[in-house]
Amino acid sequence: MSPPHLVTRHSATASGCSTVTVRAQPSTSSKARGGDVIPDLSANVHCSSPDQRVYVGFLPETEEAARGELWHIQVKGADGRVAWSQTFGSSVPAQAVAGFLAALIAFPSRCCACV
DSSP states (O other): OOOOEEEEEEEOTTTEEEEEEEEOOOSSTGGGGTOOOEOTTOOOOEEEEETTOEEEEEOTTSHHHHHTTTTTEEOOOTTTEEEEEEEETTTHHHHHHHHHHHHHHHHHGGGGTTO
């Protein structure tokens, strides 16, 4: 499977700060391949891979975000237990998180034989 084509959009806010929006092209997104993308009423977004073994959460409205954990990524092993996880805070550029996710998507061997 080839890596997804990521689109980055920069825009300025009223305060003069720039914001970055990073998204996968629809043809390569998790939803297009059978995964779930679910926004909740608090403006958090939850995504899962088609096989339900990878979870990505963008969670700006949670207690974890207040402690500095904006992005949550979990990979489950074949037995359904969490094999590993990674969090990123708001100080991590969106492009870095997008690169991490692109690598995760591009290499389906994300779950090594040990998990």
